[in-house]
Amino acid sequence: ETGVTQSPTHLIKTRGQQVTLRCSSQSGHNTVSWYQQALGQGPQFIFQYYREEENGRGNFPPRFSGLQFPNYSSELNVNALELDDSALYLCASSLGDRGSREQYFGPGTRLTVT
Amino acid sequence: ELKVEQNPLFLSMQEGKNYTIYCNYSTTSDRLYWYRQDPGKSLESLFVLLSNGAVKQEGRLMASLDTKARLSTLHITAAVHDLSATYFCAVDKNYGQNFVFGPGTRLSVLP
Numbered sequence: 001e002t003g004v005t006q007s008p009t010h011l012i013k014t015r016g017q018q019v020t021l022r023c024s025s026q027s028g029h030n031t032v033s034w035y036q037q038a039l040g041q042g043p044q045f046i047f048q049y050y051r052e053e054e055n056g057r058g059n060f061p062p063r064f065s066g067l068q069f070p071n072y073s074s075e076l077n078v079n080a081l082e083l084d085d086s087a088l089y090l091c092a093s094s095l096g097d098r099g100s101r102e103q104y105f106g107p108g109t110r111l112t113v114t
Numbered sequence: 115e116l117k118v119e120q121n122p123l124f125l126s127m128q129e130g131k132n133y134t135i136y137c138n139y140s141t142t143s144d145r146l147y148w149y150r151q152d153p154g155k156s157l158e159s160l161f162v163l164l165s166n167g168a169v170k171q172e173g174r175l176m177a178s179l180d181t182k183a184r185l186s187t188l189h190i191t192a193a194v195h196d197l198s199a200t201y202f203c204a205v206d207k208n209y210g211q212n213f214v215f216g217p218g219t220r221l222s223v224l225p
Contacts, residue, residue: 033212033213035215041217041218042118042202042215042216042217042218043157043202043213043215044215045212045213045214048212056212058212090156090157092157101145101206102147102159102162103147103213104159105149105156105157105158105159106156107155107156108155108156
């Protein structure tokens with residue numbers, strides 16, 4: 001069974017640029033959630049995708065957008081980067097509304113905006 | 115709005131001692147999750163608590179859930195240095211749609 005993977009591991013961008021982060025869900029999982037974790041804080045929910053459709057969104061502006069593909073992998077896009085976007089971005093996969101609804105987290109992408 | 119609090123936020127304890135971390139949440143939920151995070155790493159699932167009164171144990175850690183009191187505890191028995199990490203509780207807000215995490219408890223076990 002393949003776990004959740006994310007790419008890239010680290011990324012440095014300049015304010016105003018755009019970035020795309022990628023996530024491959026665990027085998028058999030149809031749901032991907034994205035979280036932002038600032039240094040020293042708990043993860044904050046960005047949005048969730050279930051079977052290629054957005055299934056919930058947290059308090060993040062529209063410049064945070066995403067996609068889910070037919071193989072259930074997902075992308076997180078952030079436009080017009082701001083310094084406060086510097087954080088660890090985590091994706092988590094799950095079986096949607098079935099079972100324990102436990103979310104399995106990937107290793108994360110650390111984004112630094114300068 | 116669902117709020118999740120943890121107490122304490124920082125905990126320094128000696129090896130061999132026992133301690134409890136508390137997780138309170140503000141609205142009804144019957145599912146609670148505990149995660150561990152090592153510095154610079156991702157989240158590792160520790161426990162999934164699915165009903166009122168649920169108790170789970172793994173090694174020196176034991177977690178429980180009281181949905182009526184909206185309280186979960188993570189009890190550490192005879193702490194060892196390897197348990198040093200940040201521990202997060204998370205509440206399932208909307209049938210798996212998103213988790214709301216607590217601020218984390220940073221545990222340091224000293225020899």
